Amino acid sequence: MSALLKRFGGAVVVLIIVLVLNFFLFRIMPGDPLTGIVDPRFSPEAKQELAAQWGLDRPVAEQFVVYIREMLSFRFGLSMMTGTPVWDELRNRVPNTVALLLPALLLSAALGIALGVKAALRRGSKVERLVLWSGAVSFSFPSFFVQLLLLMCFAWLWPIFPLSGSTSIPPLAGLAGVADYLRHLALPLLSLVILSFGGWALYVRNMMVKALGEDYVLMAVARGLPRRRVVWNHAFRSILPPVLTILLLSLPGVVSGAVITETVFSLNGAGRFLLEATNSHDYPSAGAAFFLLALLTVGCNLLADLLYVLVDPRVRRGGVE
Amino acid sequence: MVFDMRRDLCSFSFVCFVLLAAAALAGPGVLGLRDGPQAPPYSKPDWLDSSIAPTMVFHVTGSETLIESSGGQAPPETPLRDSQGPMAIGSSGGQGSLGRVRSLAGPPETPLRDSQGPTALERGLGQSPNASIALDWKYAPPLRVSLTGRLDGAQVRWTMPEGEFTLAAGRGDIDLDARDIPFKKALGIEPFVNMAAVLFPARGAYRLSLDGSGDVVMRVEGGRWGLLGTDQRGRDVATLFVRGVRISLIVGIAATLIATFFGLAFGLLSGYAGGATDTLIMRAVDVLLSIPTLPILMIFAGMWGRSLWNLVLILSIFSWMGTARMVRSMTLSLRDAPWVEGLRALGARRNYILFRHLVPEAMPLLLANIALGVPGAILAEAGLAFLGLSDPRLPSWGRMLHEAHVFGAFTSGAWWMILPPGLGISLICLIFMDIGRRLEERADPRLKGGSAR
Numbered sequence: 001m002s003a004l005l006k007r008f009g010g011a012v013v014v015l016i017i018v019l020v021l022n023f024f025l026f027r028i029m030p031g032d033p034l035t036g037i038v039d040p041r042f043s044p045e046a047k048q049e050l051a052a053q054w055g056l057d058r059p060v061a062e063q064f065v066v067y068i069r070e071m072l073s074f075r076f077g078l079s080m081m082t083g084t085p086v087w088d089e090l091r092n093r094v095p096n097t098v099a100l101l102l103p104a105l106l107l108s109a110a111l112g113i114a115l116g117v118k119a120a121l122r123r124g125s126k127v128e129r130l131v132l133w134s135g136a137v138s139f140s141f142p143s144f145f146v147q148l149l150l151l152m153c154f155a156w157l158w159p160i161f162p163l164s165g166s167t168s169i170p171p172l173a174g175l176a177g178v179a180d181y182l183r184h185l186a187l188p189l190l191s192l193v194i195l196s197f198g199g200w201a202l203y204v205r206n207m208m209v210k211a212l213g214e215d216y217v218l219m220a221v222a223r224g225l226p227r228r229r230v231v232w233n234h235a236f237r238s239i240l241p242p243v244l245t246i247l248l249l250s251l252p253g254v255v256s257g258a259v260i261t262e263t264v265f266s267l268n269g270a271g272r273f274l275l276e277a278t279n280s281h282d283y284p285s286a287g288a289a290f291f292l293l294a295l296l297t298v299g300c301n302l303l304a305d306l307l308y309v310l311v312d313p314r315v316r317r318g319g320v321e
Numbered sequence: 322m323v324f325d326m327r328r329d330l331c332s333f334s335f336v337c338f339v340l341l342a343a344a345a346l347a348g349p350g351v352l353g354l355r356d357g358p359q360a361p362p363y364s365k366p367d368w369l370d371s372s373i374a375p376t377m378v379f380h381v382t383g384s385e386t387l388i389e390s391s392g393g394q395a396p397p398e399t400p401l402r403d404s405q406g407p408m409a410i411g412s413s414g415g416q417g418s419l420g421r422v423r424s425l426a427g428p429p430e431t432p433l434r435d436s437q438g439p440t441a442l443e444r445g446l447g448q449s450p451n452a453s454i455a456l457d458w459k460y461a462p463p464l465r466v467s468l469t470g471r472l473d474g475a476q477v478r479w480t481m482p483e484g485e486f487t488l489a490a491g492r493g494d495i496d497l498d499a500r501d502i503p504f505k506k507a508l509g510i511e512p513f514v515n516m517a518a519v520l521f522p523a524r525g526a527y528r529l530s531l532d533g534s535g536d537v538v539m540r541v542e543g544g545r546w547g548l549l550g551t552d553q554r555g556r557d558v559a560t561l562f563v564r565g566v567r568i569s570l571i572v573g574i575a576a577t578l579i580a581t582f583f584g585l586a587f588g589l590l591s592g593y594a595g596g597a598t599d600t601l602i603m604r605a606v607d608v609l610l611s612i613p614t615l616p617i618l619m620i621f622a623g624m625w626g627r628s629l630w631n632l633v634l635i636l637s638i639f640s641w642m643g644t645a646r647m648v649r650s651m652t653l654s655l656r657d658a659p660w661v662e663g664l665r666a667l668g669a670r671r672n673y674i675l676f677r678h679l680v681p682e683a684m685p686l687l688l689a690n691i692a693l694g695v696p697g698a699i700l701a702e703a704g705l706a707f708l709g710l711s712d713p714r715l716p717s718w719g720r721m722l723h724e725a726h727v728f729g730a731f732t733s734g735a736w737w738m739i740l741p742p743g744l745g746i747s748l749i750c751l752i753f754m755d756i757g758r759r760l761e762e763r764a765d766p767r768l769k770g771g772s773a774r
Binding site: 010013014017018025026136137139140141142143144145146148149151152155156163249251252253255256257259260263264271274275278279281283286289290293294297298301 | 604607608610611612613614615616617619620621623624696700703704707708709710719722725726731732734736739740742743744746747750751754
């Protein structure tokens with residue numbers, strides 16, 4: 001239990017650092033934070049009024065307190081572009097990001113593990129070659145390039161998927177709407193799976209090859225256990241903790257990938273919101289989107305930690321870190 | 322060992338690296354590629370579809386005045402070389418360019434120069450210009466035709482298989498475009514008729530001739546250009562591609578070097594000092610590793626400015642963690658090794674042990690680490706550029722893909738704007754990974770034939 005508490009404490013520390021960083025990132029920026037919305041022709045009074053509206057005329061300490069309150073209450077202050085609360089904008093977007101990332105992560109992990117184990121069992125087969133190649137692709141091909149190619153092939157040359165957007169315009173209602181949403185999600189999801197399963201498969205294969213050479217696997221074979229059980233219950237079970245570690249380490253990258261994927265496919269998610277906010281110098285919105293993405297990462301990290309405890313008996317007993 | 326070295330130096334990836342580095346150092350000028358708009362937007366690569374008209378430039382210089390003047394008479398913007406895609410110059414005399422231009426007739430005093438190379442051509446341009454160019458047109462009508470130059474009491478005639486136009490006559494500067502309505506009216510063509518199609522009605526033999534003295538350039542812009550076509554602004558994609566190599570290499574290598582420096586410093590400090598310093602640095606590493614970096618990079622790049630060196634600095638700030646971890650674990654294991662203990666017993670100071678013994682010990686792995694870190698930096702830079710957060714004046718590969726995406730290259734079917742930069746990034750990453758793997762094997766021979774294969 002203490003191990004869990006420690007992890008939880010770690011996550012809280014990361015979040016606090018993100019919050020503080022987020023606050024100061026925008027305060028140490030060169031120039032006036034209002035540059036994005038203030039026209040040089042504005043009168044000084046108008047400028048002052050605008051500064052007052054975003055609380056920029058108060059002392060930094062007070063600004064910080066207000067900022068923390070806004071962040072923790074999930075209101076995130078007012079957007080500089082629209083003047084409405086940022087959360088109202090983001091609320092509709094976060095589910096889209098989650099709906100993209102979670103299935104992508106699960107699918108690519110599942111596919112990667114299955115292929116990796118298979119490749120480890122059949123060294124020198126076509127499956128192994130596929131794994132090695134897809135691994136190289138996932139480490140060296142830029143995601144947006146592959147996605148642009150997919151978009152070109154399956155949305156333009158052979159238009160079976162829509163070219164952009166999260167839904168059709170105007171949005172359809174009811175069941176047709178759900179189907180439409182899924183149709184728009186399919187290609188981004190597919191592209192993410194294609195891009196990331198290779199890395200998984202490569203890792204799993206390398207670890208499985210090692211695990212299959214261990215004495216306890218030989219022992220299990222010698223005991224006459226079914227092959228299935230040897231592979232999954234003995235060999236794979238022993239590499240489960242490192243697989244979870246990789247899951248943990250890959251999360252920030254997956255969230256980063258969301259920004260690019262949403263941009264390529266014009267999905268209405270938190271990542272593209274961040275890009276738009278950055279481009280229009282909308283500090284509160286950019287800060288909020290960044291905080292939410294970090295929260296998503298940290299939350300998933302914590303979840304992976306929980307699984308870790310379930311999976312690794314050594315951690316459960318608090319013996320090893 | 323020597324044999325081994327030769328194997329590495331002859332490897333595909335190393336050769337590619339040398340070629341790319343040479344391209345980056347030389348720049349596109351050496352290859353005869355030029356910046357700026359060259360041909361109509363979204364021109365296809367030259368080799369793709371030979372029924373489309375290429376973009377060509379014909380230069381006719383007329384008669385007496387020029388022969389007497391010096392070689393500097395050719396206007397500076399006039400293309401002189403024959404090596405730049407489908408472009409032909411009046412006096413080039415059948416240099417085998419795509420335009421298939423032949424000099425048929427010159428003024429009586431001008432000898433035909435059919436068999437001379439480009440150098441002779443450059444020399445010959447000022448001395449003995451042709452007043453007439455014949456071409457064998459085998460394509461669909463071009464997109465655009467324009468005529469610029471100066472006339473000193475002359476007329477420009479355009480002879481078609483059937484019929485003839487006098488395009489311009491008189492004295493003074495001319496700047497005509499086939500889309501100008503007054504120009505069309507002057508030739509007796511209806512204002513809404515596509516004049517390019519009127520000037521090039523069919524396949525066959527055409528001739529542009531200048532009667533009198535003057536200096537005229539005719540641009541015939543078709544839908545084909547160069548090795549890799551053009552982008553949405555008509556810039557040569559091959560030029561941009563070669564320019565992009567430089568950006569990718571600079572950013573990748575510089576950012577990784579700086580990051581490695583940070584990583585080395587923090588790793589040594591953390592591993593050798595231990596205690597609270599160690600805990601602090603390692604916690605910082607943990608935190609940085611669990612924050613999604615691209616959003617942070619976006620915020621930095623978007624709000625701090627997008628210059629190249631800003632980008633390099635930002636990238637290196639967020640990529641030293643892996644190196645720090647590696648150096649730390651290495652330092653930890655070496656700190657208590659018997660020979661280091663011996664050094665300490667002999668009275669060696671800390672800095673001496675660190676910089677004369679531990680750093681050289683870590684060097685081979687660090688080198689491998691640098692090579693393996695470059696792809697990450699290149700991909701991060703490309704990602705930021707793709708999101709539009711790079712210097713718009715620097716044509717990097719990420720920026721090319723950004724423009725391809727923003728301007729909808731794939732809905733124009735312009736795959737030549739997507740494939741070259743994308744494959745370029747991938748290739749350069751693969752190259753560095755292979756070099757890194759080889760260096761790693763060198764540093765730690767146990768890896769050879771180990772789990773990787």
